[in-house]
Amino acid sequence: MTKIIFTKGKVYTLERDQPVVESVVVENGRVIDLGSHDDMISQWGRHDAKIVDLQGKTVTPGLIDSHLHLSGVALQFLDLNLVGVGSKKEMLEKIRERANETEPGKWLSGLGFDENLFADGGLPTIQELDEAAPHCPLFIKRVCHHAFLVNSKALEMIQYHPSIEVPTGGSIVLDPNTQQPTGLLLESASTLVTDRMPEKTYDELKHGLALAMEHAMQRGLTSVHTNDPRYLGGFDQTYKMYDELLNQEKKGLRCNLLIDYPFLNRLRERGMYAGYGNDTLQIGAIKIFADGALGRRTALLSQPYQDAPGEYGEAMQDKETLYQMVKESREHSMPVAIHTIGDQAVEDVLQVLDQFSSVKYRDRIIHVSLLREDLIQRLAKPSLVADIQPRFVVGDYPWVQERLGKERIKYLYAWKSLLSAGVLCAGGSDAPVEPIDPLLGMHAALTQRHPEDSHEGWNEKEKLSIQEALEVFTIGGAYATNEEDKKGTIARGKLADMTVYSRDLFEIEHPDELLDTDIEMTIIGGEVLYQK
Known part of the structure; x- marks a missing residue:
């Protein structure tokens, strides 16, 4: 060759x-x-x-996003995209426009809203949603995918009644005065709707996934670790889609698939395991949820929420169930990747993992958003990776200060403390929760603030250097999938994955210069798969 x-x-x-x-x-x-x-x-x-x-031009090892949902990015190309919408009025206008283009009775689905960005108040009421989409059942996912909005047409479709059985861990939020639905669903209550919605066709989803892969490479990514079976029709269909796009159609982006726990048995039946596949498509860890999100106060805390005394959040599984999930994963020699945001959830997960011997591939704790000093040292294990998402500071501040209070906020997104303690950290976006753009992630890691803010950062002592931020999005991602001998650095014998930039990352005088830095080339296996 x-x-x-x-x-x-x-x-x-x-x-x-x-x-x-x-x-x-x-x-x-x-x-x-x-x-x-x-x-x-x-x-x-x-x-x-x-x-x-x-x-x-400046070149670094190929960038790696250690935690995202390519399926969610795909849906941004297929559904109503509300990411970054800055007001309730704008959101309702976008819904109204799409509803006017939608055949009456056909589902209108969307994603990405964040009411904390709204300049004109909180969530729209169900009456406002009904006015915006009077003829279509409506289902909109919040940016975190832990909260959802529906209109009355959607409630009709699920035959809602006051005694309807809601799946464990979920809730239909009611107006305290009228005891009628507000249009807000939390966590697993969303399945009441999604189980009745017509699925997108295989070809539609595959097309969206191909667009998402192209988008990732345009942002300089050479590898991603993606969690999709819940959104792409189960494990078999998900794997088939990726196999066709990557192994047959040679799209190029390297993908490690995190598999949701409910599909563990199917993985076993097919004789697949962590590391199964090739350098382009691989099976990764088993994905498990320990808690929810700070935005809806479902992240599990050791002390009550500052702005909701008496509320501690929600454990998605009790510790015994979590233990059984990890045990079953270990019986198949599988590592686990556990969504863990609140400090109590981190403690519970560590207590469970401490009861098991490590396997060949590293376990991962995804997010580790809120910590305590005593938890940080316990995360420093060669068999464990902390999947961090630096851009979360953009979506969570300033409202999270009121939610947690001054003392706890010191240990929110404590990236510097994690690295200083020797914790293996991998950088991701959790796209579509945050944009699939590692340069934005690095900017957040360097500044601890929104790009449009001018202050010195919400938590100055936890800011990273450009060297640390780059290593998190390269070396850290390689460690997360036990591929540090293949990628993460540029060295003889390693995969020829490289990202080329319009400016020298190590010579920028101010972190905001990252925002004006372009990706010039994305090189995967020595092939230029994107060029500006």
Whole structure:
């Protein structure tokens, strides 16, 4: 196979021995050599090598998003996208516009709203939703996917009545005065609706997934760890879609699939396990939920919410059930990846994991949003990875201060403390909760604030350096899937996955310069799969 020499760049390898080089030589999708331009051209240029001139651009190891839902990003291309909407009025206008384009009686689905961004008040009432979409059943997912809005037409479709049985862990929120539904559903109550909604066709979902993959590569991502079976019609259909897109149609993006616990038995029946697959498509950990989210006060806390005395949040499973889930996963030699936001949830998860021997692949605690000092050291294990989402500071501040209070807020998104304690951290977006854009994630890690804010950060002592932020989105992601010998740095023998930028990340004078940095190329296995 023809050798490719990527040369005349400033290549940050994140390796100690050769931290910065000018040229990387690739063959069969892997790095075979690297060094100065003159040395690499002299040694390899005579072998009919293809030369790619990087024109002085900055190169790093390929960026990795350690936790997202490509299916959710796909739905942003297919459904009504409400991400970033800044007012209730704007949200209702968008719903009204889509409803006017929708055939009466056909479901109108959307996603991504966040009422904490609304300048004109809180959630729309069910009456407002009915006025905006009078002829269509409506189902809208909040940005966190833990809360949902429906209109009266949707309640008619599920044959709502006051004594309707709601799945464990969920609730239909009622008006305290009238005892009538407000239009807000929490957690698993959403299945009352989704079980009755017509599913999108296989081809529709696959098309959306292909668009999501292209979008990820445009943002500089070479690998993602994605959790999708709940949204793509189960495990079999999810795997079939990814297999067709990646192994047959060669879309290129490397995908590690986190599999929801209910599909563990199906995984076992098919003889699949963590690491099953190839360098492009792999089975990952078993996904489990320990608690909910701060936005709806369903994250499980050790002390009551500051703005709701008496409320501690919700455990999605009791500790005995959580133990059984991990036990069953271990019986199939599977690692677990557990959604854990509140400090009590972190403690409960650690107590359960401490009862099991580690397996070949690392366990993962996803989010670890709110911590305590005593929990941070307990997370520092070579068999455990903390999946952090730096962009959460953008969506959660300033309202989260009132929710948690001044003392606890010191340990919210405590990334610097985690790294200083030796905790293995991997960076992700949780897209579509936050944008699928690692540069935005790095900006949040460096600043602890929204890009449009001008202050010094909500929690200054937890801000990361550019080196730390980049390593979280490269080396950390590789460790999360036990692929540190294949990716995360640029070195001989590793996969030739690289991201090329319009400016030098290590020479920016102010973190906001990241916001004006473009992705010039995304290189996967030595192939330029995106070029600006």
